Structure formats: structure tokens, C-alpha cells
Amino acid sequence: MEAWKVNIISVWFGCFFTGLAMSQILPFLPLYVEQLGVRSHEALSVWSGLVFSATFLVSAIASPFWGSVADRKGRKLMLLRASLGMAVVIALQGFASNVYQLFFLRALMGLTSGYIPNAMALVASQVPREKSGWALGTLSTGQVSGVIIGPLLGGFMADHLGLRVVFLVTASLMLVSFLITLFLIKERRLVVRKVDQLKGRAIFASLPYPRLILTLFITTMMIQLTNSSISPILTLFIKDISPGINDIAFISGAIAAVPGISALLAAPRLGRLGDRIGTSRILLAAMMVMIVLFSFMALVNTPLQLAVLRFLMGFAEGALMPAVQTLLVKHSSDRVTGRIFGYNQSFMYLGNVAGPLIGSSVSAVMGFRWVFIVTALLVLVNTLQLWSGFRKIRQSASS
Incomplete structure (x- = not known):
């Protein structure tokens, strides 16, 4: 093998x-x-x-x-x-x-x-x-x-x-x-001596599309933010829409877990599809699906409706992080890949920190349903950034 x-x-x-x-x-x-x-x-x-x-x-x-x-x-x-x-x-x-x-x-x-x-x-x-x-x-x-x-x-x-x-x-x-x-x-690796290693701005200057790389970092943060913004309010929201429900902890845990099941099914298939039709198309499509599903989550009236929407969301989530990482590899060189992935990891952890803060703050000021709406709007802004970045790359390639 x-x-x-x-x-x-x-x-x-x-x-x-x-x-x-x-x-x-x-x-x-x-x-x-x-x-x-x-x-x-x-x-x-x-x-x-x-x-x-x-x-x-x-x-x-x-x-x-x-x-x-x-x-x-x-x-x-x-x-x-x-x-x-x-x-x-x-x-x-x-x-x-x-x-x-x-x-x-x-x-x-x-x-x-x-x-x-x-x-x-x-x-x-x-x-x-x-x-x-x-x-x-x-x-x-x-x-x-x-x-x-x-x-x-x-x-x-x-x-x-x-x-x-x-x-x-x-x-x-x-x-x-x-x-x-x-x-x-x-590991088959390219050895980079410390004296030859690019630093700071030189890393991004060596990239063909530095603005796109930064946008992909923000996308990574947004992926983690969307996952974690709902966490502080999920159980409370389920209790709010079904006040007489029994086994609230079990039901909340099941609803929290269902995106993982669909992501497990979707990730390798969508990755293979991205290799054929373009990873950027898969990423944009998954982001748009996330926007639609989060918008519908703000309208649910039963835990079952929320579970179905979160299960569908898992199919989009299964494409997101692998697509971002694939694009980071394609638009950077082996000489700086480790630091690019290191920066990307920092943005991922920032999303883990910012998500619960945004979710709990929005729910306290505006109500539970607004958490889904605000999350959808943040994803929309990032999707427009990605679309603009990919369009500039296509224009540059065609010219």
C-alpha cells in the first residue's frame, strides 16, 4: 500500500x-x-x-x-x-x-x-x-x-x-x-531552515491570493462560531418551545448530536465531488445552505422540526472545514503550509470563544430566535466575501 x-x-x-x-x-x-x-x-x-x-x-x-x-x-x-x-x-x-x-x-x-x-x-x-x-x-x-x-x-x-x-x-x-x-x-517533508523561513508579512506576500487566504481564515472562525453560538441556548430554546417536555437533557443531547451523523455521511462524498467540480463551488453551496437552514431554525415550533433542520445542516457542515483546508493547501506552498494552518487554527479557536459569547448575549438582549438570525447574517457576510474572492481569482485566470 x-x-x-x-x-x-x-x-x-x-x-x-x-x-x-x-x-x-x-x-x-x-x-x-x-x-x-x-x-x-x-x-x-x-x-x-x-x-x-x-x-x-x-x-x-x-x-x-x-x-x-x-x-x-x-x-x-x-x-x-x-x-x-x-x-x-x-x-x-x-x-x-x-x-x-x-x-x-x-x-x-x-x-x-x-x-x-x-x-x-x-x-x-x-x-x-x-x-x-x-x-x-x-x-x-x-x-x-x-x-x-x-x-x-x-x-x-x-x-x-x-x-x-x-x-x-x-x-x-x-x-x-x-x-x-x-x-x-x-512523513515526506520539505526541510525549511530557520534562516530561510519567511516571517510575518513575507508569508502573505509569498501567496498568490493573500486576501482569499485571510477570508478562508474568517470562514474557519465562522464555522466554529455557528457551531458554538447555539450551544449556550439550545436546551433553553427547546424548553421554551416545548415547556411540558420530559427528558429535556436527553432530547437536547440528541438534537446537538444529529448534525454529526449527517456530516459523517457527507464529508468524503462532498470532498470527492469537490475534486471533480471545484472545491470553491462546494464551499459556497454549503455556506448558502447554512444561511437558509439557520433562517428556518428561527421559525421552528417543535423540537422535531429543529432536529430535522440540524440533521440537514450536518450535510453542509460535512463539506465546510475540509473544503477550507483543501483551498488553503491549493493556494499556498509547502514552505509556509504549517504556518498557514497554524493561523487557521487560531481563527478556529477564536470562533470557539466568540460563538458562545455572541449566542448568550444575543439571546439575553433579543431572545432565543434572534441567535439563529444573527448567525445566518454573519454567515451571509462571509459568503459574500468568499464569492468576491473566488470571482477575482477566475477573472485573474481568464486574463
Whole structure:
């Protein structure tokens, strides 16, 4: 079997275990904060938000640095750093004795993150360019599969074995990712010496379409923002439209998970279609579908209607991130790919931070339904930016 095919299979399992590990912990962080001695409702809300956001904020700051190291030392080294680092830090979180230790360790985890973006960059740099859309779409199903299974497995362990066990099992899964990366992944890389490495503006000056790359960064932030803006209000919105409903937590969890199922089905197929008809067309179509679906979500009256719309949204979500990453590869060189993906990762984490803030703020001031409308408008603005960027590229190519 060709080396790049072995890499895809190996990295798929690494992304699966990483997605599984991350999603096992996040839903239960507030419960762990409470277990560490935070009792009042106000303090619990504040500390849960701080503990959740600390990782993403540090990751957003550190990602460009790790991207620079990846260009010089290789992406396999970054995968080993991320998987082993997360295994150690997550295991230590399971032994935290107060919320201050947990906050510090969550912030420290931001320095160890980056397995999945570096895995995407490694695969994108190894596969034939004409197969990059299919490869990245297939790879994204690994993370999505882990994210779907993670909360179920984490919930079972939390109920039957205790919250601290969840951290230790999660650390073990990251250790498995480390071993898979160490023994199975082979990297063919272009060595860039530090003295020859482009810096700052020179990176973007070396790109044929720097404005498009920046727009794609914003698209990455928007993808994460759309996912996370709904998170703070989803359960409350379901309760609002169906006040007498039973099993609200289970129904909310199911509605939160359904986009992952359709994304799992769609990602490799849409990636292959993008390789044939153009990744930019797939990206624009998926963004427009998102706008329509978010607009309809503002009008739903039952949880079933919301579930159906979110299931349909998953088909669009399955195309978005692989399409962005494919375009980043196509419009940059191997010399700067690591830093381009590092910057892109920073924007991804910024979306994770901004989304819940926007969602909770809009719902507090204007009501739950306006969260969907505001999200649709933000996606619309970004879609127009993308359309303008792609049109300029077509005009430049034709002239």
C-alpha cells in the first residue's frame, strides 16, 4: 500500500481518538468544577466558562508558533507533541484538588493542542493534489465519529465510575494516538531552515491570493462560531418551545448530536465531488445552505422540526472545514503550509470563544430566535466575501 494511504488510515484513527477524548470531557466540566468545591450558581457559571475557554484562548495564541515549528521540524513531530502532551495534562486534571489547579491545567492544555489541524496539514501535504478534497473529507469523519461517541462513553463512565476516571481513560486514548503516530505515520517533508523561513508579512506576500487566504481564515472562525453560538441556548430554546417536555437533557443531547451523523455521511462524498467540480463551488453551496437552514431554525415550533433542520445542516457542515483546508493547501506552498494552518487554527479557536459569547448575549438582549438570525447574517457576510474572492481569482485566470 502506498505510504500516503497508510498515513490516512493511521491519522484517521489518531483523529478519532482525539475527537473521542475531547468530547468525553467537555460536557461534564461544570460537574467536575462543582465537585472541586464551587457551589454557588454564579461562581459555578463563571468558573465553568473560564475553565472551558482557557484552553481555546491559549491555543489561539500558540498555534502560529507551532505552525512555524511544523514547517521547520515536520508535522509528525507536532502530532507526537500534541498527543503525548494532552495525555499527560489530561491525566493530571483527573488529580486536581481545587478549581485553580484545574484552570491552570486547562490553560496548559492549550499549549499541547493541535493534533487534528496538524493531521490535516500532514495529509494535505502528502496526498496527490487531485485527491486532497477526498482525503481531507475522509479524515474529518474520524474526528466527527469520535465527537459523536465521546459524550455517550463519557456519560456512562461518569455515572458508573466517577468523573475522575473519565480523565484517566481520556488520557489513555491520547496515549494510543501517540503510539499510532509514532509507529505508523511516515512523513515526506520539505526541510525549511530557520534562516530561510519567511516571517510575518513575507508569508502573505509569498501567496498568490493573500486576501482569499485571510477570508478562508474568517470562514474557519465562522464555522466554529455557528457551531458554538447555539450551544449556550439550545436546551433553553427547546424548553421554551416545548415547556411540558420530559427528558429535556436527553432530547437536547440528541438534537446537538444529529448534525454529526449527517456530516459523517457527507464529508468524503462532498470532498470527492469537490475534486471533480471545484472545491470553491462546494464551499459556497454549503455556506448558502447554512444561511437558509439557520433562517428556518428561527421559525421552528417543535423540537422535531429543529432536529430535522440540524440533521440537514450536518450535510453542509460535512463539506465546510475540509473544503477550507483543501483551498488553503491549493493556494499556498509547502514552505509556509504549517504556518498557514497554524493561523487557521487560531481563527478556529477564536470562533470557539466568540460563538458562545455572541449566542448568550444575543439571546439575553433579543431572545432565543434572534441567535439563529444573527448567525445566518454573519454567515451571509462571509459568503459574500468568499464569492468576491473566488470571482477575482477566475477573472485573474481568464486574463
